[in-house]
Amino acid sequence: MRIQPAKSADVPEIAAIYAHHVQHGTASYEIAAPTEAEMVVRLARVLDAGWPWLVARGDKGEREGEREGEMLGYAYASQFRDRAAYRFACENSVYVRSDLRGAGIGTALLAALLDAARLVGFRQMIAVIGGAEPASVALHAGLGFAHAGTLRAIGRKHGRWLDTVYMQIALGDGAAGAPAEEPQ
Ligand SMILES: CC(C)(COP(=O)(O)OP(=O)(O)OC[C@H]1O[C@@H](n2cnc3c(N)ncnc32)[C@H](O)[C@@H]1OP(=O)(O)O)[C@@H](O)C(=O)NCCC(=O)NCCS
Numbered sequence: 077m078r079i080q081p082a083k084s085a086d087v088p089e090i091a092a093i094y095a096h097h098v099q100h101g102t103a104s105y106e107i108a109a110p111t112e113a114e115m116v117v118r119l120a121r122v123l124d125a126g127w128p129w130l131v132a133r134g135d136k137g138e139r140e141g142e143r144e145g146e147m148l149g150y151a152y153a154s155q156f157r158d159r160a161a162y163r164f165a166c167e168n169s170v171y172v173r174s175d176l177r178g179a180g181i182g183t184a185l186l187a188a189l190l191d192a193a194r195l196v197g198f199r200q201m202i203a204v205i206g207g208a209e210p211a212s213v214a215l216h217a218g219l220g221f222a223h224a225g226t227l228r229a230i231g232r233k234h235g236r237w238l239d240t241v242y243m244q245i246a247l248g249d250g251a252a253g254a255p256a257e258e259p260q
Pocket residue numbers: 097101103168169170171172173176177178179180181182183184203204205206209210211212214215218
C-alpha cells in the first residue's frame with residue numbers, strides 16, 4: 077500500500093470510512109456521521125496547523141474486496157487538548173475501512189503517523205480508545221503504547237455504557253530536555 081499526506085480530494089472517501097464507524101461502532105463517540113463539508117473543515121484544521129493527516133491507498137488491489145488505488149484507511153494527529161501547554165502532546169485517530177480490518181493496514185498507518193507526528197515536534201501521543209475496543213488496544217500495544225488509564229462508563233452509544241481507555245507513547249526525545257521553543 078501507499079501511505080501519503082491527505083489532500084482535500086480525499087475527503088469523500090475519508091468521510092465514507094468514518095461514517096461507517098460512527099454509525100456502527102463505538103470508537104467514535106459521535107452519534108451522527110459528519111457531512112463531507114464538515115470533514116473538509118476538519119481536514120483543513122489539521123493541515124493548517126501543520127499536523128499530519130495520512131491516507132493509505134492500495135497499490136494493486138491485492139486485498140480481497142479492494143479495488144486498485146482506493147482508500148484503505150486514514151490516520152491523523154491533532155493537539156491532545158486545545159490549551160497552550162498541551163502544545164507537544166497529540167491525540168491520534170486511525171480508521172480502517174470496515175471490510176479491510178485485521179489486514180495490517182492500521183498498524184502501517186499508525187507506524188507512519190508516529191514518525192510524522194514526531195517530525196512536526198510532538199513529544200507524546202495519546203490514544204483515546206472509545207468503547208475500549210480490543211482491536212484498537214491491540215493495535216496500540218503492538219506499537220509500544222502503554223496503558224495510561226481507563227474512564228469507566230463515560231460514553232453511551234448503541235444502548236451501552238462505554239469505557240474509554242487511554243494509552244500513551246513518547247515520541248522522539250519525549251520528556252528528555254526542553255523543546256526549542258516554549259509554548260506561548
Ligand atoms: C482499530 C483499527 C484501526 C485497527 O486497524 P487494523 O488494520 O484492523 O489492525 P491490524 O490488522 O493492523 O492489527 C492490529 C492489531 O489488532 C489486532 N486485531 C485486529 N482486529 C482485531 C479484533 N477484531 N479483535 C481483537 N484484536 C484485533 C491484530 O491482531 C493486531 O494485533 P497484533 O499486532 O497483536 O497481532 C481498525 O480495526 C479500525 O478501524 N477499527 C474501528 C475504528 C477504531 O477503533 N479506530 C481506532 C480509534 S483510536
